[in-house]
Amino acid sequence: MTICFKSKKRIALKLGLAGLTALFTACSASEAINVSGSSTVLPAVSLAADQYTIETGISVIVNAGGSGSGFNQLAEGQTQLGMMSRDITKSERAKFPDTNFTEIAIGIDAVVPSISSEIFEAGVQALSLAQIADIYAGRVDNWSKFGGPDRPIFAIDKEASRGTRQIFMAVVLGNPNAEAPGADLVTGSNNEEQTALTQSNAAIGMLSFAWLNKDVRGLSIILPTGEVVEPSLENIGNGTFPFIRDLTLVTRGDLEPPAQSFVDFLLSPKGQEGVEKSGYIKISE
Amino acid sequence: MSALVSPRSRQELRARDGVKIYCQLSAILSILIVGVILLTLVFQSGPVMFAENTGLFGTRWNPNEGVYGVIPMVFGSIFVMLIATLIAFPTGLMTAIYISETRSSKLRRLFKSTLEVLAGIPSIVYGLIGVAYLNRWVANIFDLQSGRVILTAGILLGIMILPTFLTLAEDAISAVPMRFRENAKSLGLYRHEVFGSAIFPQARNGIAGAGLLALGRALGETMAVMLVIGSLDRLPSPLFNPLSSGQTITSKLGREVGESAFGSIHFSALVFMSLILVVITITLTILSHYFLNRKHAHV
Numbered sequence: 001m002t003i004c005f006k007s008k009k010r011i012a013l014k015l016g017l018a019g020l021t022a023l024f025t026a027c028s029a030s031e032a033i034n035v036s037g038s039s040t041v042l043p044a045v046s047l048a049a050d051q052y053t054i055e056t057g058i059s060v061i062v063n064a065g066g067s068g069s070g071f072n073q074l075a076e077g078q079t080q081l082g083m084m085s086r087d088i089t090k091s092e093r094a095k096f097p098d099t100n101f102t103e104i105a106i107g108i109d110a111v112v113p114s115i116s117s118e119i120f121e122a123g124v125q126a127l128s129l130a131q132i133a134d135i136y137a138g139r140v141d142n143w144s145k146f147g148g149p150d151r152p153i154f155a156i157d158k159e160a161s162r163g164t165r166q167i168f169m170a171v172v173l174g175n176p177n178a179e180a181p182g183a184d185l186v187t188g189s190n191n192e193e194q195t196a197l198t199q200s201n202a203a204i205g206m207l208s209f210a211w212l213n214k215d216v217r218g219l220s221i222i223l224p225t226g227e228v229v230e231p232s233l234e235n236i237g238n239g240t241f242p243f244i245r246d247l248t249l250v251t252r253g254d255l256e257p258p259a260q261s262f263v264d265f266l267l268s269p270k271g272q273e274g275v276e277k278s279g280y281i282k283i284s285e
Numbered sequence: 286m287s288a289l290v291s292p293r294s295r296q297e298l299r300a301r302d303g304v305k306i307y308c309q310l311s312a313i314l315s316i317l318i319v320g321v322i323l324l325t326l327v328f329q330s331g332p333v334m335f336a337e338n339t340g341l342f343g344t345r346w347n348p349n350e351g352v353y354g355v356i357p358m359v360f361g362s363i364f365v366m367l368i369a370t371l372i373a374f375p376t377g378l379m380t381a382i383y384i385s386e387t388r389s390s391k392l393r394r395l396f397k398s399t400l401e402v403l404a405g406i407p408s409i410v411y412g413l414i415g416v417a418y419l420n421r422w423v424a425n426i427f428d429l430q431s432g433r434v435i436l437t438a439g440i441l442l443g444i445m446i447l448p449t450f451l452t453l454a455e456d457a458i459s460a461v462p463m464r465f466r467e468n469a470k471s472l473g474l475y476r477h478e479v480f481g482s483a484i485f486p487q488a489r490n491g492i493a494g495a496g497l498l499a500l501g502r503a504l505g506e507t508m509a510v511m512l513v514i515g516s517l518d519r520l521p522s523p524l525f526n527p528l529s530s531g532q533t534i535t536s537k538l539g540r541e542v543g544e545s546a547f548g549s550i551h552f553s554a555l556v557f558m559s560l561i562l563v564v565i566t567i568t569l570t571i572l573s574h575y576f577l578n579r580k581h582a583h584v
Contacts, residue, residue: 068544076547091349095546154430159516160348161544177349185431185530186516188540199421200430 031258036063037070037083038163039189040208041247044107045083047274048266055265058258064189068092068161074250075099080259082250085109085163085208086176100253103246105283106266107275110209110236111167111243112218118201124148126220126228129242133172135204138182143202156196156205157183164190167245168206209236210279237281247280326560332553339550341557346518348545353554357520359561361435361531362504365514368439368527369503373447374496381455381492386480393459397452404448412509415441420513427528433515436527441513442503450499457491458484490576497573501566504535511536534558 035045042064049060065073067084074082075096088101113132115124124146134140135155144150157180158165166176173180187193190211197205198215205216209231212218218231221242235241249263265271272282333339333353343354384396419441424432461484469483515530518537522529538555545551 065543072544072546159540179347185433196431202430
């Protein structure tokens with residue numbers, strides 16, 4: 001009797017273990033595509049990802065974290081695709097000399113110097129690049145200098161590795177990694193920056209075009225020629241707005257078929273629809 | 286009879302041996318894990334300690350130029366911890382005295398279980414409350430452009446460590462035997478005198494231990510602090526201005542670990558900061574054990 005009982009127990013145990021193992025292998029074997037990186041590119045990619053999962057049944061996991069983080073995770077093999085809102089830098093490529101990275105543009109965006117709606121409505125609606133540089137370099141610290149109310153300027157910076165920041169600083173201060181001694185606060189993602197801008201009534205920051213709304217207004221740029229360029233889809237599309245950038249997906253040399261087919265999907269009309277819905281401009285074939 | 290019993294007891298013995306070995310292995314494993322973590326931190330900090338011109342003990346942090354001054358982050362961690370202490374300790378101690386000395390044991394149990402729920406709330410929840418409300422309140426009260434400042438982080442941390450401190454301090458006070466209270470009362474002392482001269486001296490070490498454990502938690506807290514501190518890698522100016530944005534070691538790690546490549550000097554600098562943090566935390570833990578144990582030796 002006891003022997004019989006024991007063996008039953010063992011069989012149950014073995015069955016249980018086998019079941020668990022099967023469960024784990026099932027989980028890891030399901031061909032999920034992992035994507036991470038820029039919070040700017042994320043909305044477009046996740047819209048496409050939802051559509052792609054409905055059509056193919058392959059799940060796509062999309063995470064934010066910033067362009068720099070997206071590149072590192074891809075390079076270290078934690079993801080199959082990286083999202084970046086800036087180019088890969090030389091030093092980043094130099095860190096992984098044996099890996100071949102390809103950048104694929106999936107849409108066009110602009111970084112827009114953005115201000116709190118209170119300042120915008122008080123009359124500061126356009127600044128020149130030199131004036132913005134003065135703010136971030138810490139040379140000007142009151143809105144009254146630019147025809148606004150007598151209020152200290154609250155300058156919001158972003159984490160150094162963020163694509164949005166690098167484009168912004170490259171245009172404004174001439175160096176993507178310039179330090180900004182005039183900054184009063186550092187944020188990470190577009191969402192975080194948008195919240196900080198909304199909560200303040202005298203702030204300036206940098207946002208992707210798609211994040212502008214009635215509480216956070218985009219500044220027009222006064223070009224050296226005196227022409228004033230509004231941050232509009234039209235001006236971004238024709239390249240007159242000074243902070244244009246490509247939104248890219250980055251792949252490693254060893255790209256696997258499911259990830260490749262997702263990239264193809266993003267470039268197809270259906271995928272590009274997601275890019276447009278997120279407030280960016282489609283890539284023209 | 287004995288022939289029947291012995292095989293069973295041998296089996297039992299074998300089982301007992303198995304349990305014993307399992308327990309020993311677990312104990313050794315946990316010590317090993319601590320050792321491996323410490324060794325990893327030390328080895329990974331190597332590159333930045335031996336690299337040149339990193340300005341490791343300076344006040345500028347710019348990975349792109351290879352400058353990794355950790356002082357603003359270390360200062361931020363300690364500053365935030367001090368503010369949290371100033372908020373949590375007096376409040377916690379007063380509440381602990383109130384609960385243990387003046388209320389019934391029924392109410393005491395209710396208080397304690399509520400506190401344990403508070404201590405168990407995940408830190409990200411506190412962080413969200415900090416972003417949604419506390420940060421705005423601080424901005425309104427002090428007329429700031431943004432409430433993401435050192436003070437907000439300190440207040441939030443103070444609230445977070447309060448339950449830990451309170452419940453341990455209350456344990457220490459309640460652990461003082463009843464006869465001391467009765468003797469003191471029978472001498473005709475007032476209630477505050479009973480506490481001040483008979484109970485507090487006995488509970489003092491326990492309270493100190495509770496405080497140090499709570500400090501350890503304050504130092505290690507990441508998510509909540511990261512969301513409200515403003516993440517500015519700069520010393521405040523003037524130095525002790527709690528209304529400027531700052532950065533703690535943990536918030537810095539949370540923000541930057543993802544973007545530093547494993548094995549780079551940048552990564553090594555981050556590890557070096559966590560080594561500083563671990564050393565402080567270990568010191569606090571050892572001190573708190575010393576105080577908590579000394580209490581038992583005296584009573």
